[in-house]
Amino acid sequence: MDISRLIDPLNEPQREAVCTDSQHTLVLAGAGSGKTRVLTHRIVYLIETGQASSFGVLAVTFTNKAAKEMRSRIDTLMEQPPRGMWVGTFHSLAHRLLKTHYKEANLPEQFQVLDSDDQLRMVKRIIKDLNLDDTKWPPKSAQWFINGKKDEGKRFKHIPASNDFHEQGLLKVYEQYELICQQTGVVDFGELLLRAHELWLNNPKVLEHYQDRFRHILVDEYQDINSIQYAWLRVLCGEKAHLMVVGDDDQSIYGWRGAKVENILRYSEDFKNVATIKLEQNYRSSGHILKAANAVIGNNSGRLGKELWTDDEDGKQIRLYAAYNEHDEARFIAEDMEGLLESYNEMAILYRSNAQSRVMEEHLIRLSIPYRIYGGHRFYDRLEIKNAMCYLRMLLNRHDDTAMERIINLPVRGIGNKSIDTMRIFARDQNISFWQAASQIVEHKILPSRACNAIESFITLINDIDSQTGDLNLTDVTDLVIKQSNLIAHHQKEKGEKGRTRVENLKELVSAAASFNNESDNSDLSEFVSQASLDAGDNQADTHEQAVSLMTLHSAKGLEFDRVYLVGLEEQLFPHKMSMDDPDGLQEERRLCYVGITRARKHLCLSYAESRSLYGSSQFNASSRFIREIPNEHIQEIRLKSQITRPVMYTETPKEIMNDSGFQLGQDVNHPVFGKGVILSCEGIGSNARVEVKFAKSTKWLMLQFAKLEAL
DNA sequence: CCGGGTAACATTTTT
DNA sequence: TGTTACCCGG
Numbered sequence A: 001m002d003i004s005r006l007i008d009p010l011n012e013p014q015r016e017a018v019c020t021d022s023q024h025t026l027v028l029a030g031a032g033s034g035k036t037r038v039l040t041h042r043i044v045y046l047i048e049t050g051q052a053s054s055f056g057v058l059a060v061t062f063t064n065k066a067a068k069e070m071r072s073r074i075d076t077l078m079e080q081p082p083r084g085m086w087v088g089t090f091h092s093l094a095h096r097l098l099k100t101h102y103k104e105a106n107l108p109e110q111f112q113v114l115d116s117d118d119q120l121r122m123v124k125r126i127i128k129d130l131n132l133d134d135t136k137w138p139p140k141s142a143q144w145f146i147n148g149k150k151d152e153g154k155r156f157k158h159i160p161a162s163n164d165f166h167e168q169g170l171l172k173v174y175e176q177y178e179l180i181c182q183q184t185g186v187v188d189f190g191e192l193l194l195r196a197h198e199l200w201l202n203n204p205k206v207l208e209h210y211q212d213r214f215r216h217i218l219v220d221e222y223q224d225i226n227s228i229q230y231a232w233l234r235v236l237c238g239e240k241a242h243l244m245v246v247g248d249d250d251q252s253i254y255g256w257r258g259a260k261v262e263n264i265l266r267y268s269e270d271f272k273n274v275a276t277i278k279l280e281q282n283y284r285s286s287g288h289i290l291k292a293a294n295a296v297i298g299n300n301s302g303r304l305g306k307e308l309w310t311d312d313e314d315g316k317q318i319r320l321y322a323a324y325n326e327h328d329e330a331r332f333i334a335e336d337m338e339g340l341l342e343s344y345n346e347m348a349i350l351y352r353s354n355a356q357s358r359v360m361e362e363h364l365i366r367l368s369i370p371y372r373i374y375g376g377h378r379f380y381d382r383l384e385i386k387n388a389m390c391y392l393r394m395l396l397n398r399h400d401d402t403a404m405e406r407i408i409n410l411p412v413r414g415i416g417n418k419s420i421d422t423m424r425i426f427a428r429d430q431n432i433s434f435w436q437a438a439s440q441i442v443e444h445k446i447l448p449s450r451a452c453n454a455i456e457s458f459i460t461l462i463n464d465i466d467s468q469t470g471d472l473n474l475t476d477v478t479d480l481v482i483k484q485s486n487l488i489a490h491h492q493k494e495k496g497e498k499g500r501t502r503v504e505n506l507k508e509l510v511s512a513a514a515s516f517n518n519e520s521d522n523s524d525l526s527e528f529v530s531q532a533s534l535d536a537g538d539n540q541a542d543t544h545e546q547a548v549s550l551m552t553l554h555s556a557k558g559l560e561f562d563r564v565y566l567v568g569l570e571e572q573l574f575p576h577k578m579s580m581d582d583p584d585g586l587q588e589e590r591r592l593c594y595v596g597i598t599r600a601r602k603h604l605c606l607s608y609a610e611s612r613s614l615y616g617s618s619q620f621n622a623s624s625r626f627i628r629e630i631p632n633e634h635i636q637e638i639r640l641k642s643q644i645t646r647p648v649m650y651t652e653t654p655k656e657i658m659n660d661s662g663f664q665l666g667q668d669v670n671h672p673v674f675g676k677g678v679i680l681s682c683e684g685i686g687s688n689a690r691v692e693v694k695f696a697k698s699t700k701w702l703m704l705q706f707a708k709l710e711a712l
Numbered sequence B: 001c002c003g004g005g006t007a008a009c010a011t012t013t014t015t
Numbered sequence C: 001t002g003t004t005a006c007c008c009g010g
Helices: A012-019 A035-048 A064-077 A090-100 A116-129 A141-149 A167-186 A189-202 A204-213 A227-237 A287-297 A326-338 A354-368 A384-396 A401-407 A417-430 A434-443 A451-469 A474-486 A487-493 A496-519 A524-532 A585-597
Strands: A024-029 A057-061 A086-089 A112-114 A186-188 A216-219 A242-247 A275-279 A316-326 A347-351 A371-373 A548-552 A561-566 A600-614 A618-620 A637-640 A666-672 A676-681 A689-696 A699-703
Touching: A012 A035, A012 A227, A012 A434, A024 A035, A035 A064, A035 A216, A035 A242, A057 A064, A057 A090, A064 A086, A086 A090, A090 A189, A090 A227, A090 A524, A112 A116, A112 A189, A112 A524, A116 A141, A116 A167, A116 A186, A116 A401, A141 A167, A141 A189, A141 A204, A141 A227, A167 A186, A186 A189, A189 A204, A189 A227, A204 A227, A216 A227, A287 A316, A287 A600, A316 A326, A326 A354, A326 A487, A326 A600, A354 A371, A354 A548, A384 A401, A384 A451, A384 A474, A384 A487, A384 A496, A384 A524, A401 A417, A401 A434, A417 A434, A417 A451, A417 A689, A434 A451, A451 A474, A474 A487, A474 A496, A474 A524, A487 A496, A496 A524, A561 A585
Parallel strands: A024 A242, A024 A275, A057 A086, A057 A216, A112 A186, A216 A242, A316 A600, A316 A637, A347 A548, A347 A561, A371 A548, A561 A600
Antiparallel strands: A600 A618, A666 A676, A676 A689, A689 A699
């Protein structure tokens, strides 16, 4: 077998990693050093040299996207697509295991996955049922508590009773929550991992089977692994498996949700015979950018220590723009992009928090620059989609209370809150499911006849749909559901753009079902519903359209662009005020900055605003310490064009700077419609001259030739 | 059932 | 400041 095509394109450390004989391997892969390449080549290498069969390979990632990417890259490397190989996220693998061994895991065959939305509803209800004050125990934080515990691998029974009154409440919620999940046969994300781990521990035979099978286990993004994922992996590996983990301690940015960098730092202690390989040659960014990244991350302590280098030239210096407010910042970027011939697809604006995107949008729209915001709600999280999915869930399992509660009066069929309350209490007292409660209430006419009729119509509806689905395929079932349930009609009645998009989304769901049917050759409804909760539902519908990408630094991890604008580099914002006082928090912020810088291939532009209005009030923050951590020789400061002034609060008397608008920054003006305002900025010449004015209720850009502005 | 008014809220996010 | 969730009145 000729493996030169696998080996030849690699550099020395990459090759070492791909060909290692070591049982355990830690690959420290810096940003842009080719880690996915190492992982995929390694897998194909193992198979083609006969060291592993494809059945014996397990590769774990964090996101579905990464799993998909890995799969397709392996497929292109291999002469024939490998069979029986497991590639997936921790969650999807756990789900698969639990589906197969549902009995051993003490789950119903048709158990469903509870997404965070459903989870929150459930927690809310429990808090209410327990008569807990939801101001003292906000559902969100109870949810956070539960998930945190599960990420640590702790069930209610593992947690010692607490003296703290507040924690006692949380524990009660947790206890009740576990109970209800078990009763209704639903499993949340953390539970998937927890159960999968317990499956190993409680069923030695099952464990043994998988230990025998998976002799080669590979894990991507190892720095992001949490306690329960680690535990699961540790048990599966046992003594025999070969474990290769790939990660970068400098890119650990999910500590706040349970990821433990310690796992990567401790790897050589936890496993024996570890070969450590560092990938430090970077193939992505030019010199200045890389050196800046090294300098910044160099301020962190406790690193495993890597220093990226490149064969590439220094390239362009990093530009630094000092804006005087967030509008100036956004305007500068939009104008900077406007004249470029590069493709918009190769540009990104990265920010620390989502709230920053709006101003950017405004200015991009103004210059008609197409953009796409990442990290919105996932397709399957949209209201109308969730509703439709709940109908599907009801077909699978009538006792899915969460689903039923959501759709029993949707579209409206005259079952009011009072009736639902009665049903809920009835169900709880009798210890039966919502569905059973509904049937009995109808049967014994416990509610007024109008309500009973309505409830009965719901029961009939579900049964009717169910009886029609007999030999239909998945696509047709979905289509049937959205029509028969009247969801389409319901949203069609909604006026405005909203209703239209909702109807479109519902139709999109039918095509999603169709493609699930085709791609995975699977028409199992249950699988489809599970996949929906485990999959983000690919947000990137129109990737082909040219557009600038806007996203948070977190969601930028793993991506790269020719031209990156890293904005809002101000103390309090980045590093964020919630994290900066804690040393670990600050280090994580710095890693985030490192991630941001290393996203850029050729151009990086940093910016900060001297004044930023956030949540109503203006803040005057110092520029971020991260800027100062970059040596000067890599930075080129950009000064403003002559007609625009620097800082100066608008409330103060502005400097004597005139521009083509004839107005001064900070000047008070009056507008016939909007009333009194203050000039924030001016731009354009002659008939294009326009000013930005802050009025009492809004801030607007006005064309001077049209707006009848009066100086005060 | 809708719509308006208003109080509370506002890192980061995948599964 | 802008959004959103929730409450009350019509």
